[in-house]
Amino acid sequence: MTDDGRFPRRVYARGSEPDGRFSLANERTFLAWVRTALALLAGGVALEALDLPVEPHLRLAASLVLLVLGIVAPVQAWFGWARAERALRERRPLPAPVLGGPLAAGVALAGALVLVGLLVR
Template identity: 70%
Template structure:
Protein backbone atom coordinates (compact mmCIF):
# COMPACT_ATOMS: atom_id res chain seq x y z
CA UNK A 1 0.00 0.00 0.00
CA UNK A 2 1.31 3.42 -0.82
CA UNK A 3 2.21 5.75 2.05
CA UNK A 4 -0.33 8.32 0.83
CA UNK A 5 -3.18 5.80 1.09
CA UNK A 6 -1.95 4.57 4.50
CA UNK A 7 -2.11 8.16 5.79
CA UNK A 8 -5.88 8.22 5.17
CA UNK A 9 -6.61 5.11 7.24
CA UNK A 10 -8.06 5.38 10.73
CA UNK A 11 -6.69 5.19 13.37
CA UNK A 12 -3.40 6.70 12.32
CA UNK A 13 -1.70 5.52 15.54
CA UNK A 14 -2.18 1.98 14.24
CA UNK A 15 -1.73 2.32 10.49
CA UNK A 16 1.05 4.89 10.73
CA UNK A 17 3.51 2.44 12.29
CA UNK A 18 5.46 -0.58 11.10
CA UNK A 19 4.97 -2.67 8.00
CA UNK A 20 1.74 -3.89 6.46
CA UNK A 21 1.17 -7.41 7.90
CA UNK A 22 -0.12 -10.45 6.05
CA UNK A 23 -3.82 -9.67 5.41
CA UNK A 24 -4.85 -12.99 6.93
CA UNK A 25 -3.57 -11.85 10.32
CA UNK A 26 -5.32 -8.49 10.12
CA UNK A 27 -8.55 -10.19 9.10
CA UNK A 28 -8.23 -12.65 12.00
CA UNK A 29 -7.75 -9.67 14.32
CA UNK A 30 -10.90 -8.10 12.89
CA UNK A 31 -12.84 -11.34 13.47
CA UNK A 32 -11.70 -11.29 17.10
CA UNK A 33 -12.92 -7.69 17.38
CA UNK A 34 -16.31 -8.74 16.01
CA UNK A 35 -16.44 -11.72 18.41
CA UNK A 36 -15.96 -9.33 21.34
CA UNK A 37 -18.78 -7.18 19.93
CA UNK A 38 -21.09 -10.21 19.67
CA UNK A 39 -20.15 -11.12 23.24
CA UNK A 40 -21.06 -7.58 24.30
CA UNK A 41 -24.49 -7.82 22.70
CA UNK A 42 -25.11 -11.23 24.28
CA UNK A 43 -24.14 -9.97 27.75
CA UNK A 44 -26.37 -6.90 27.38
CA UNK A 45 -29.29 -9.02 26.15
CA UNK A 46 -28.80 -11.51 28.99
CA UNK A 47 -28.73 -8.73 31.59
CA UNK A 48 -31.90 -7.16 30.23
CA UNK A 49 -33.63 -10.55 29.94
CA UNK A 50 -32.75 -11.59 33.49
CA UNK A 51 -34.40 -8.45 34.86
CA UNK A 52 -37.25 -8.12 32.35
CA UNK A 53 -38.52 -11.70 32.45
CA UNK A 54 -40.43 -13.05 35.42
CA UNK A 55 -37.79 -15.57 36.42
CA UNK A 56 -37.97 -17.50 39.71
CA UNK A 57 -34.89 -15.76 41.14
CA UNK A 58 -34.79 -13.75 44.38
CA UNK A 59 -35.38 -10.07 43.49
CA UNK A 60 -32.20 -8.47 44.86
CA UNK A 61 -29.96 -11.18 43.49
CA UNK A 62 -31.73 -11.06 40.13
CA UNK A 63 -31.13 -7.30 39.90
CA UNK A 64 -27.49 -7.66 41.00
CA UNK A 65 -26.87 -10.42 38.43
CA UNK A 66 -28.55 -8.38 35.70
CA UNK A 67 -26.46 -5.31 36.55
CA UNK A 68 -23.23 -7.31 36.49
CA UNK A 69 -24.16 -8.71 33.06
CA UNK A 70 -25.00 -5.26 31.70
CA UNK A 71 -21.75 -3.79 33.06
CA UNK A 72 -19.79 -6.63 31.45
CA UNK A 73 -21.67 -5.94 28.22
CA UNK A 74 -20.46 -2.35 28.40
CA UNK A 75 -16.85 -3.41 29.07
CA UNK A 76 -16.62 -5.91 26.19
CA UNK A 77 -16.51 -3.22 23.44
CA UNK A 78 -13.70 -1.52 25.35
CA UNK A 79 -11.78 -4.80 25.21
CA UNK A 80 -12.73 -5.17 21.54
CA UNK A 81 -11.35 -1.77 20.52
CA UNK A 82 -8.21 -1.62 22.63
CA UNK A 83 -7.47 -5.29 21.95
CA UNK A 84 -7.79 -4.72 18.21
CA UNK A 85 -5.49 -1.68 18.37
CA UNK A 86 -2.84 -3.44 20.48
CA UNK A 87 -2.90 -6.57 18.31
CA UNK A 88 -2.78 -4.69 15.01
CA UNK A 89 0.16 -2.60 16.23
CA UNK A 90 1.96 -5.73 17.42
CA UNK A 91 1.39 -7.37 14.02
CA UNK A 92 2.69 -4.29 12.20
CA UNK A 93 5.76 -4.03 14.46
CA UNK A 94 6.53 -7.79 14.53
CA UNK A 95 6.09 -7.96 18.30
CA UNK A 96 4.46 -10.73 20.38
CA UNK A 97 0.69 -10.49 20.53
CA UNK A 98 -0.76 -8.95 23.71
CA UNK A 99 -3.10 -10.71 26.11
CA UNK A 100 -6.65 -9.39 26.46
CA UNK A 101 -6.35 -6.70 29.10
CA UNK A 102 -9.92 -7.03 30.37
CA UNK A 103 -10.16 -10.79 29.88
CA UNK A 104 -9.70 -11.68 33.55
CA UNK A 105 -12.16 -9.00 34.67
CA UNK A 106 -14.78 -10.22 32.18
CA UNK A 107 -14.28 -13.85 33.22
CA UNK A 108 -14.51 -12.97 36.91
CA UNK A 109 -17.59 -10.83 36.30
CA UNK A 110 -19.35 -13.61 34.39
CA UNK A 111 -18.57 -15.96 37.27
CA UNK A 112 -19.95 -13.47 39.81
CA UNK A 113 -23.13 -13.02 37.75
CA UNK A 114 -23.58 -16.78 37.49
CA UNK A 115 -23.06 -17.27 41.23
CA UNK A 116 -25.50 -14.46 42.06
CA UNK A 117 -28.16 -15.94 39.80
CA UNK A 118 -27.57 -19.50 41.05
CA UNK A 119 -27.90 -18.38 44.68
CA UNK A 120 -30.99 -16.41 43.69
CA UNK A 121 -32.53 -19.59 42.31
CA UNK A 122 -31.76 -21.53 45.48
CA UNK A 123 -33.10 -18.98 48.00
CA UNK A 124 -36.32 -17.97 46.22
Protein backbone atom coordinates in the same frame (compact mmCIF):
# COMPACT_ATOMS: atom_id res chain seq x y z
CA MET B 1 5.43 2.54 6.43
CA THR B 2 2.07 3.13 4.84
CA ASP B 3 -0.43 5.74 5.87
CA ASP B 4 -3.24 6.05 3.37
CA GLY B 5 -5.63 7.96 5.62
CA ARG B 6 -7.04 4.90 7.36
CA PHE B 7 -8.49 5.25 10.85
CA PRO B 8 -7.15 5.16 13.48
CA ARG B 9 -3.99 6.88 12.32
CA ARG B 10 -2.11 5.94 15.52
CA VAL B 11 -2.39 2.29 14.45
CA TYR B 12 -1.90 2.48 10.69
CA ALA B 13 0.90 5.06 10.75
CA ARG B 14 3.23 2.56 12.44
CA GLY B 15 5.39 -0.20 11.02
CA SER B 16 4.71 -1.97 7.76
CA GLU B 17 1.68 -3.67 6.31
CA PRO B 18 1.34 -7.17 7.84
CA ASP B 19 0.10 -10.27 6.08
CA GLY B 20 -3.58 -9.65 5.42
CA ARG B 21 -4.56 -12.97 7.02
CA PHE B 22 -3.29 -11.77 10.39
CA SER B 23 -5.11 -8.45 10.19
CA LEU B 24 -8.31 -10.24 9.21
CA ALA B 25 -7.90 -12.68 12.12
CA ASN B 26 -7.45 -9.69 14.42
CA GLU B 27 -10.65 -8.18 13.01
CA ARG B 28 -12.54 -11.45 13.60
CA THR B 29 -11.38 -11.38 17.22
CA PHE B 30 -12.67 -7.80 17.50
CA LEU B 31 -16.04 -8.88 16.12
CA ALA B 32 -16.16 -11.84 18.53
CA TRP B 33 -15.74 -9.39 21.43
CA VAL B 34 -18.59 -7.29 20.01
CA ARG B 35 -20.83 -10.37 19.75
CA THR B 36 -19.92 -11.25 23.32
CA ALA B 37 -20.90 -7.73 24.40
CA LEU B 38 -24.27 -8.06 22.65
CA ALA B 39 -24.90 -11.40 24.36
CA LEU B 40 -24.00 -9.96 27.77
CA LEU B 41 -26.29 -6.98 27.25
CA ALA B 42 -29.13 -9.20 26.06
CA GLY B 43 -28.64 -11.53 29.02
CA GLY B 44 -28.64 -8.64 31.48
CA VAL B 45 -31.81 -7.16 30.01
CA ALA B 46 -33.56 -10.54 29.75
CA LEU B 47 -32.68 -11.47 33.31
CA GLU B 48 -34.42 -8.37 34.62
CA ALA B 49 -37.24 -8.24 32.05
CA LEU B 50 -38.43 -11.84 32.39
CA ASP B 51 -40.40 -12.88 35.42
CA LEU B 52 -37.95 -15.49 36.68
CA PRO B 53 -38.28 -17.12 40.10
CA VAL B 54 -35.10 -15.48 41.40
CA GLU B 55 -34.82 -13.32 44.53
CA PRO B 56 -35.31 -9.78 43.10
CA HIS B 57 -32.25 -8.12 44.65
CA LEU B 58 -29.91 -10.89 43.49
CA ARG B 59 -31.53 -10.91 40.05
CA LEU B 60 -30.97 -7.15 39.76
CA ALA B 61 -27.35 -7.51 40.92
CA ALA B 62 -26.68 -10.26 38.36
CA SER B 63 -28.36 -8.20 35.66
CA LEU B 64 -26.22 -5.17 36.49
CA VAL B 65 -23.03 -7.27 36.43
CA LEU B 66 -23.93 -8.55 32.95
CA LEU B 67 -24.83 -5.06 31.71
CA VAL B 68 -21.57 -3.55 32.98
CA LEU B 69 -19.60 -6.36 31.34
CA GLY B 70 -21.58 -5.77 28.13
CA ILE B 71 -20.55 -2.11 28.20
CA VAL B 72 -16.89 -2.86 28.97
CA ALA B 73 -16.46 -5.64 26.38
CA PRO B 74 -16.59 -3.41 23.26
CA VAL B 75 -14.11 -1.04 24.85
CA GLN B 76 -11.81 -4.04 25.35
CA ALA B 77 -12.52 -5.05 21.75
CA TRP B 78 -11.40 -1.69 20.38
CA PHE B 79 -8.26 -1.31 22.47
CA GLY B 80 -7.36 -4.98 22.08
CA TRP B 81 -7.72 -4.75 18.30
CA ALA B 82 -5.52 -1.62 18.19
CA ARG B 83 -2.83 -3.16 20.43
CA ALA B 84 -2.71 -6.35 18.36
CA GLU B 85 -2.72 -4.50 15.02
CA ARG B 86 0.18 -2.27 16.15
CA ALA B 87 2.10 -5.34 17.30
CA LEU B 88 1.50 -7.03 13.93
CA ARG B 89 2.63 -3.94 12.03
CA GLU B 90 5.77 -3.57 14.18
CA ARG B 91 6.56 -7.31 14.02
CA ARG B 92 6.36 -7.62 17.83
CA PRO B 93 4.81 -10.47 19.85
CA LEU B 94 1.07 -10.13 20.28
CA PRO B 95 0.00 -8.58 23.60
CA ALA B 96 -1.77 -10.64 26.23
CA PRO B 97 -5.53 -10.13 26.56
CA VAL B 98 -6.43 -7.62 29.26
CA LEU B 99 -10.03 -8.34 30.20
CA GLY B 100 -10.45 -12.06 29.55
CA GLY B 101 -10.01 -12.99 33.21
CA PRO B 102 -12.22 -10.23 34.65
CA LEU B 103 -14.89 -11.02 32.05
CA ALA B 104 -14.90 -14.71 33.02
CA ALA B 105 -15.00 -13.79 36.72
CA GLY B 106 -17.92 -11.40 36.12
CA VAL B 107 -19.93 -14.00 34.23
CA ALA B 108 -19.22 -16.53 36.99
CA LEU B 109 -20.33 -13.96 39.59
CA ALA B 110 -23.57 -13.28 37.71
CA GLY B 111 -24.21 -17.01 37.45
CA ALA B 112 -23.57 -17.47 41.17
CA LEU B 113 -25.93 -14.62 42.02
CA VAL B 114 -28.68 -16.19 39.92
CA LEU B 115 -28.05 -19.61 41.47
CA VAL B 116 -28.21 -18.23 45.01
CA GLY B 117 -31.26 -16.21 44.04
CA LEU B 118 -32.99 -19.38 42.87
CA LEU B 119 -32.13 -21.23 46.05
CA VAL B 120 -33.22 -18.56 48.56
CA ARG B 121 -36.52 -17.74 46.92
